[in-house]
Amino acid sequence: MSTPPDPPASALPRLNDAESRVPGVLRTAAAYAWRLIAVGIVVRVGFSVLGQFHRIAVAVFLGLVVTAVLRPVAGLLARFMPRPLAVATALIGGILLVLGALALVGETVADQRTGLEKEFVAGIDRIERRLEEPPFRLPADAFDDLQSRVGKLLSDHRSTVISTAVSGASRLVEVLTVLALALFCAVFFTHSGDKQWQWLCDQLPDRARQRFAVGAGAAWRTFTGYTHGILLVAATNAVLVGIALFALGVPLAVPLALLEFLAAFIPLIGSPIALAVAAVVALASKGPLIALVVVALIVVIGQIEGHLLHPIVMSWAVRLHPVVIALAVVGGAVAAGVIGAVVAVPLVAVVWSVYQALRGGTGGPARGAAPAD
DSSP states (O other): OOOOOOOOGGGSOOOOHHHHTSOHHHHHHHHHHHHHHHHHHHHHHHHHHHHHTHHHHHHHHHHHHHHHHHHHHHHHHTTTSOHHHHHHHHHHHHHHHHHHHHHHHHHHHHHHHHHHHHHHHHHHHHHHHHHHSTTTOOOTTHHHHHHHHHHHHHHHTHHHHHHHHHHHHHHHHHHHHHHHHHHHHHHHHHHHHHHHHHHHHHTSOHHHHHHHHHHHHHHHHHHHHHHHHHHHHHHHHHHHHHHHHHHHTOSOHHHHHHHHHHHTTSTTTHHHHHHHHHHHHHHHHHOHHHHHHHHHHHHHHHHHIIIIIIIIIITTTOOOOHHHHHHHHHHHHHHHHHHHHHHHHHHHHHHHHHHHHHHTOOOSOTTOOOTTO
C-alpha cells in the first residue's frame, strides 16, 4: 500500500527569523499555554456566574440526586399504578423515611439526655484531672478561668451573638427554600424527565444533537451510578459504626451513625471527621480506653471503605484515582465550603466520563431517550 506523498515545501507554514530562533518545544508549550489560559478564563467566568445563582444550582443538583434515587422506584411502581401516583408515592415515601430517621434521632437524644448530662460532666472532670497530672501539669484553676473568660466574652459580645442567631434563622429560611425548590424540580424530573430531555434535544442543531446525546447520556449514567454507589457506601458505614458504638456502650450511637452516613458523602475525609466526633463523645462518657477503641475503628472503617466498598461499588461508575478525588474534595471545599466538597467528586467524574465518551466517538440515535431513563 503506497504512502501519500509529502506536502510541497510551499504548503508548509513558514517561520520568520525571530520565530525560527525559538525552540520548537517552547513554541508548542506556548501554544498549549494560551489555550489553557483561555479555557481557565471560561471556567472561571462560568463558576462566577454559578456563584451568583448558587442557591438555584444547589437546588437543581439536589433535585437531580433525588431523581437518581427515586426514578427507579417510581418506574417500578408505575407498572402497577398511574405514573403521577407512582411518582407521588415514591416521593412521599422518601420524605417519610427521612423524617422517620430524624424523629428516631430526636427521640434517642431526648431519652438519653439526663444520663448524658451526668456522663459528660463526669467525663469532663476526668479529662481535667488527666490534664492536671504529668506530663501536662496544667494548673487546677485553668479551666475555671477558661469558663469565666467564655462567660465574659459572651456577655461582652451579646449583640454579636444575637445578630448571629438572627442571621442563622435567615439562613434556615434559605435552606428550606432550596429544599422546597429541589423537591419541586425532582417531581418534574422524575415524572416527565424524558419529555424535557427530548425538548432540549430538539432545540439543538442537527449536527450537534448526536454528540450532545452521547455526552449527556454518559454524564447521567455516571451521576446515577455515583449517587447509588455513595448511598450504599454511606449506609454500610453507618450500620458498621452504629453496631460498633452500640456494642461499646457509647451514648448517642444512633445520632453518631446518622452523622457518619451524612459525612460519607464527602469522600476520604468525611468518615474520619465523623468518627473523630464519636471518639470525643466516647472519651467524655466512657474514658480513654473506649476512645482508643473508637480511634482504632476509624482505621478499620477507612480500610473497609477504601479497599472493599469503593473498589467494588464505585469502580464501575467512577474511575478516578484517589489523588484526583482528594484534590477535587479539597479544591471544592476551598471554593464553596461543604457544598463544594460534596459536589466536587461527582462533577469531576461526570466531566471525565463525558470526555471519554466523546473521545471514543459518537454513536446512538440523535433523538435518544432521556439520560434519566
